[in-house]
Amino acid sequence: xxxxxxxxxxxxxxxxxxxxYAPYSNFPVGAAALVDDGRIIVGCNVENASYGIGLCAECxxxxxLYLTGGGKLVAFSCVDGHGxxxxxxxxxxxLLYEHSADGMLLAxxxxxKTIDEVLPDAFGPRQLIDYAG
Ligand code: THU
Numbered sequence: 079x080x081x082x083x084x085x086x087x088x089x090x091x092x093x094x095x096x097x098x099y100a101p102y103s104n105f106p107v108g109a110a111a112l113v114d115d116g117r118i119i120v121g122c123n124v125e126n127a128s129y130g131i132g133l134c135a136e137c138x139x140x141x142x143l144y145l146t147g148g149g150k151l152v153a154f155s156c157v158d159g160h161g162x163x164x165x166x167x168x169x170x171x172x173l174l175y176e177h178s179a180d181g182m183l184l185a186x187x188x189x190x191k192t193i194d195e196v197l198p199d200a201f202g203p204r205q206l207i208d209y210a211g
Contacts, residue, residue, distance in 0.1 A: 082112060084185055087155040088163075094120035094135065095157050102129060107164060109135040111143070112153040114179050119143055136170035140177055150179035163187050171197040 087110045095108025100123055107123040121139030125132035135156060143149065151174060158164045163185055166174060174182070175197050182193040194200070203210075 082153045082183065084153075084155065084190070087112060087118065087153060088157060088161070088185065090118055090120050091155045091157045092161045094122045095159065095161070096122075098122035098135070099124045101125060102127075102132070104159075106159045107135040107156065109139045109154065109156040109166075111139055111151045111155070113143065113147075113149040114152050115147070115149050117146065117149075119146060134167060134170050134173075136166055136173050140173055143177060151177050151182050152179045153183045153185075155185040166196070172200070175200050175202055 090110035091108040093108065094110060095106045098106030098108065100106045102125045108120065109122070110118055110120045112118055119139055119142045121135045121137065121142055123133060123135045124138065143151070154174060156164045156166055165187055166184070175193055178193045183190050184193065184196055186196065
């Protein structure tokens with residue numbers, strides 16, 4: 079897909095970053111994604127006094143994906159507290175992969191990449207086709 083408005087996605091991610099609750103790390107994160115029906119969804123990180131259960135921005139984004147109608151993620155942008163591109167952590171790459179459209183694109187610190195480039199040889203829903211109920 080060539081008509082992705084990366085500037086818009088980044089600005090929506092930056093806006094979401096401004097809503098983050100990150101009093102423990104002081105590392106606010108915002109994420110935004112284009113869904114295959116054209117809508118844009120966002121998420122921010124929400125930390126917890128029980129440090130290990132804090133939620134990454136991508137968790138909120140995926141929850142919002144379903145709250146607002148589901149679908150597949152076509153393009154994704156994530157920013158840190160300075161509004162600079164941030165790579166999704168390993169767990170969140172897996173989270174995004176589950177809900178990715180074929181060829182999903184991500185704005186990374188080294189340019190636009192596909193989900194398969196940021197999570198190569200991924201384990202995913204296809205591996206469970208013969209097992210899931
Ligand atoms: N964080 C995210 O929200 N997404 C990522 O992909 C990387 C890390 C958050 C988790 C924690 O609240 C803070 O950044 C510092 O790790």
